Amino acid sequence: MLVNASPQSSPSSSSSNPTMKFTLAFGALLATSAAAFSPVANRAAVSLVSSSSALNSFSSTIFEVRDVNFADTKEQIVKGGRDLFPLLPKAFEGIKEIGVIGWGSQAPAQAQNLRDSLKEAGCDIKVRIGLREGSSSFAEAREVGFTEDADTLGEMFDVIKKSDLVMLLISDAAQAALYKEVFAAMKPGATLGLSHGFLLGYLESIGEKFPEDMDVIAVCPKGMGPSVRRLYEQGKEVNGAGINASFAVHQDKSGKATELALGWGVALGSPFMFETTLSSEYRSDIYGERGILLGAVHGIVESLYRRYQRQGMTPEQAFIESCESITGNIVKIISTRGIKAVYDGLTGDDKEVFKQAYSASYMPAKEILQEIYDEVSSGNEIRTVIMHGKRINKYPVGKIDGTDTWIVGEKVRSERDEENIPLNPFTAGVYVATMMAQIDVLLEAGHPYSEVVNESVIEAVDSLCPYMHYRGVAFMVDNCSFTAKTGSRKWAPRFDYILDQLAYTAVDNGKPVNEDLISAFENHKVHAAVEECCKLRPTVDISVGSASSTKEIVIQ
Numbered sequence: 001m002l003v004n005a006s007p008q009s010s011p012s013s014s015s016s017n018p019t020m021k022f023t024l025a026f027g028a029l030l031a032t033s034a035a036a037f038s039p040v041a042n043r044a045a046v047s048l049v050s051s052s053s054a055l056n057s058f059s060s061t062i063f064e065v066r067d068v069n070f071a072d073t074k075e076q077i078v079k080g081g082r083d084l085f086p087l088l089p090k091a092f093e094g095i096k097e098i099g100v101i102g103w104g105s106q107a108p109a110q111a112q113n114l115r116d117s118l119k120e121a122g123c124d125i126k127v128r129i130g131l132r133e134g135s136s137s138f139a140e141a142r143e144v145g146f147t148e149d150a151d152t153l154g155e156m157f158d159v160i161k162k163s164d165l166v167m168l169l170i171s172d173a174a175q176a177a178l179y180k181e182v183f184a185a186m187k188p189g190a191t192l193g194l195s196h197g198f199l200l201g202y203l204e205s206i207g208e209k210f211p212e213d214m215d216v217i218a219v220c221p222k223g224m225g226p227s228v229r230r231l232y233e234q235g236k237e238v239n240g241a242g243i244n245a246s247f248a249v250h251q252d253k254s255g256k257a258t259e260l261a262l263g264w265g266v267a268l269g270s271p272f273m274f275e276t277t278l279s280s281e282y283r284s285d286i287y288g289e290r291g292i293l294l295g296a297v298h299g300i301v302e303s304l305y306r307r308y309q310r311q312g313m314t315p316e317q318a319f320i321e322s323c324e325s326i327t328g329n330i331v332k333i334i335s336t337r338g339i340k341a342v343y344d345g346l347t348g349d350d351k352e353v354f355k356q357a358y359s360a361s362y363m364p365a366k367e368i369l370q371e372i373y374d375e376v377s378s379g380n381e382i383r384t385v386i387m388h389g390k391r392i393n394k395y396p397v398g399k400i401d402g403t404d405t406w407i408v409g410e411k412v413r414s415e416r417d418e419e420n421i422p423l424n425p426f427t428a429g430v431y432v433a434t435m436m437a438q439i440d441v442l443l444e445a446g447h448p449y450s451e452v453v454n455e456s457v458i459e460a461v462d463s464l465c466p467y468m469h470y471r472g473v474a475f476m477v478d479n480c481s482f483t484a485k486t487g488s489r490k491w492a493p494r495f496d497y498i499l500d501q502l503a504y505t506a507v508d509n510g511k512p513v514n515e516d517l518i519s520a521f522e523n524h525k526v527h528a529a530v531e532e533c534c535k536l537r538p539t540v541d542i543s544v545g546s547a548s549s550t551k552e553i554v555i556q
């Protein structure tokens with residue numbers, strides 16, 4: 001995917017919003033089977049693998065299901081595109097009213113995309129927003145044309161009662177608090193639609209299940225809400241623009257659940273859809289956002305920013321060599337040419353510096369990543385999110401970009417020379433090592449390459465880092481879900497500390513490069529998976545900063 005991010009003045013930012021140009025790949029993602037199951041995987045992983053073995057077997061009589069060869073495995077995907085909109089009436093057969101519940105990051109994007117796509121397809125389906133009584137989001141929904149007068153906006157339980165498809169897009173913590181009332185309000189035969197596996201994780205942790213008499217599906221965009229809407233808007237000009245989505249069919253009473261899930265993904269503008277399970281989705285998603293997508297990249301930047309100043313750089317240069325180097329250079333290379341291209345492009349001393357940084361950072365980063373994975377798989381992290389949800393009114397999430405790092409960053413952005421952002425080899429070594437460690441933890445736990453590459457590579461370089469590049473860390477983190485923004489705040493400092501304490505000290509004490517780690521990196525199978533994704537990606541321009549009906553969140 002080609003991302004062309006241009007500036008937009010915002011009342012909430014004093015930066016001068018320099019023009020920036022992004023060339024990013026991976027609009028597409030190809031799924032693969034669970035190829036890398038490790039004998040050391042835990043019990044959760046074993047059940048994950050057995051559930052993923054049911055994957056690769058979906059069929060559709062409406063959409064073309066394509067086999068894709070991916071390294072030594074084959075998987076199925078459905079390619080999206082506006083040319084498929086004429087198929088939507090069939091996919092949404094039996095659905096007259098869709099209730100989109102919530103107005104956070106995903107709901108504004110998904111509701112508007114669905115409304116636009118269904119209208120264009122000539123479907124007589126009402127998309128209605130449901131919000132809690134007294135919600136401040138009523139005004140925002142009205143602004144983009146969902147109104148009480150048109151009967152497209154109402155109190156959430158009233159909307160749920162009327163809906164044939166209930167898209168439950170309130171926060172995961174709120175889903176856990178309200179699921180009983182939601183299920184009870186749904187009419188017989190209605191489908192429950194999720195964009196996350198969190199609710200399954202919660203229900204399993206308390207020994208409960210979804211009511212058996214309903215279809216339960218999920219369509220999970222692998223990118224933040226604002227990017228789901230922006231790319232869709234751009235896609236009106238360029239067919240194939242959008243954010244990939246995984247889909248899961250958890251219960252299929254009607255026999256139509258797969259078609260509806262695929263139709264939902266197509267209507268969102270997803271370039272590709274690949275199959276997952278709710279269980280595999282929540283483990284990989286909650287983990288990924290605490291890792292390289294949000295938490296780890298934040299921790300990496302903070303630790304490097306301090307390190308480079310200790311070594312004598314000015315604050316501005318330290319920001320350029322850390323954050324700018326990642327968001328303005330390294331992710332662009334990864335996005336268009338893959339992870340290994342960063343390494344292959346380095347020569348001489350720079351390559352040695354990369355190797356030192358990679359070698360010293362991989363295990364410390366992996367230690368934290370494995371801890372996160374275990375916390376998520378065990379249900380601990382789900383409990384943390386729910387407890388956080390209960391505290392939130394008393395202790396709202398705070399601002400993360402008021403510190404020196406991000407104040408300097410704002411100045412750097414305003415003076416940015418986009419074409420001359422350096423690629424610091426030490427920064428690259430740390431960032432790539434953390435990305436590879438994240439990939440390995442997921443592969444060892446038995447996740448398929450589709451999820452692994454999406455949650456560790458594509459979403460980072462195509463959906464999230466562009467926002468950090470444009471407006472800083474808070475703009476990226478706080479436009480994500482409540483689950484993600486609280487988890488990122490919790491884990492970012494762990495990456496910061498462990499890199500400072502174990503990785504950078506190892507380099508400073510002259511610890512030799514671990515050649516086995518470097519050779520494992522050089523020969524890693526994931527590179528072929530990423531290259532395959534590069535080949536199949538659509539090309540599209542997106543303007544991150546241009547006027548859009550996308551809701552954007554800034555915590556003051």
Ligand SMILES: NC(=O)C1=CN([C@@H]2O[C@H](COP(=O)(O)OP(=O)(O)OC[C@H]3O[C@@H](n4cnc5c(N)ncnc54)[C@H](OP(=O)(O)O)[C@@H]3O)[C@@H](O)[C@H]2O)C=CC1
Pocket residue numbers: 101102103104105106107131132135136137168169170171172174177178195196198220221222223224225226479480481482483
């Ligand atoms: N953010 C993203 O890009 C992605 C999110 N997801 C998933 O999508 C789902 C929605 O997440 P996201 O869009 O980020 O939203 P958030 O997690 O930011 O949640 C915000 C929404 O939840 C509502 N809400 C919170 N508490 C309550 C409550 N007690 N009763 C009713 N409504 C409540 C809010 O209502 P109000 O408007 O009144 O404040 C708001 O509309 C989640 O399952 C998430 O994991 C999946 C992929 C990406």
Ligand SMILES: CC(=O)[C@](C)(O)C(=O)O
Pocket residue numbers: 221222223224225285289293479480481483484
């Ligand atoms: C954007 C996304 O997919 C995240 C980071 O998982 C989220 O917001 O929860």
Ligand SMILES: [Mg+2]
Pocket residue numbers: 221222223285289
């Ligand atoms: Mg996600």
Ligand SMILES: [Mg+2]
Pocket residue numbers: 285286289481483484
């Ligand atoms: Mg998430």
